[in-house]
Amino acid sequence: VVISEFEHENNTFPWRHLTERGVEVRWAAPDAEGRIAVEQYREIVDDSTRIIAAAWVAYGNGYRADVPKVADFCRDRGIKLVIDGIQAVGVLATPIAELGADIFVTGGHKAQFSLAGAGFMYATDEMIEMLTPPYAAKYSFTSNDRMQASPELAHDGHRFEYGNPNFLGCWIQKRSAEYIAEIGLANIEARVQLLTTALMEEAERRQFKVRTPRPWAERAGVVSFDVGGHAGEKQAQLRAKNIVVSEKDGHLRAAVHFYNSEDDLSRFLDALQAA
Numbered sequence: 001v002v003i004s005e006f007e008h009e010n011n012t013f014p015w016r017h018l019t020e021r022g023v024e025v026r027w028a029a030p031d032a033e034g035r036i037a038v039e040q041y042r043e044i045v046d047d048s049t050r051i052i053a054a055a056w057v058a059y060g061n062g063y064r065a066d067v068p069k070v071a072d073f074c075r076d077r078g079i080k081l082v083i084d085g086i087q088a089v090g091v092l093a094t095p096i097a098e099l100g101a102d103i104f105v106t107g108g109h110k111a112q113f114s115l116a117g118a119g120f121m122y123a124t125d126e127m128i129e130m131l132t133p134p135y136a137a138k139y140s141f142t143s144n145d146r147m148q149a150s151p152e153l154a155h156d157g158h159r160f161e162y163g164n165p166n167f168l169g170c171w172i173q174k175r176s177a178e179y180i181a182e183i184g185l186a187n188i189e190a191r192v193q194l195l196t197t198a199l200m201e202e203a204e205r206r207q208f209k210v211r212t213p214r215p216w217a218e219r220a221g222v223v224s225f226d227v228g229g230h231a232g233e234k235q236a237q238l239r240a241k242n243i244v245v246s247e248k249d250g251h252l253r254a255a256v257h258f259y260n261s262e263d264d265l266s267r268f269l270d271a272l273q274a275a
Contacts, residue, residue: 057087062222071100118169137162
């Protein structure tokens with residue numbers, strides 16, 4: 001399994017846990033510009049590589065991977081591509097089916113306006129048939145006849161469901177998707193691009209160091225700043241002023257969405273300058 005140094009804990013620990021079963025985990029390091037591209041994966045994959053697991057948008061510096069290009073690289077080598085989409089879904093308008101990923105997983109509690117514990121998984125038909133879930137219950141099978149001689153796993157996503165679902169989470173996840181669809185993902189992406197571009201340009205005018213790549217094709221709603229030291233103290237100072245940003249890996253991260261305004265950006269930068 002190949003992962004990158006940019007991956008969130010939830011896309012590292014599950015794979016590292018498999019080392020107890022003899023799975024080797026290799027780490028791809030970013031280039032000098034803070035990118036993880038095909039070239040970084042090419043250096044460490046070999047004939048034994050079975051999976052590349054990568055974020056569509058990195059949680060730290062906000063780098064957006066060229067997933068279709070990585071997918072082509074994987075397909076040519078018989079490698080399965082697993083994508084963590086949590087920093088992208090609800091911001092980017094590209095349909096998931098066009099990315100070329102074999103598995104795509106995302107929680108719903110960020111840009112989708114859903115709940116922690118809700119989300120979804122997309123899998124190709126090939127992967128659904130390939131994967132045998134470690135647990136199964138009545139929703140996992142083609143029939144609820146508990147006396148059938150040979151229970152058959154469902155041939156769609158139901159095979160990964162068991163027990164009673166998170167009804168509240170499912171309802172809010174559905175309603176959130178409807179809300180986003182009403183606004184339009186293309187409209188959301190355009191607004192986020194405009195706001196993040198304005199934030200990065202104004203930040204650099206004020207001499208702040210922006211870590212996030214400049215081209216829109218290489219970023220989304222996350223803008224990361226190097227504040228010259230560990231960002232924890234500045235994050236706390238901003239939080240005291242009701243400005244909610246995050247400290248990630250020692251850096252300051254702003255996550256911009258369509259509901260933000262230009263005034264929000266100015267207020268953030270003013271407060272950061274004063275911190």
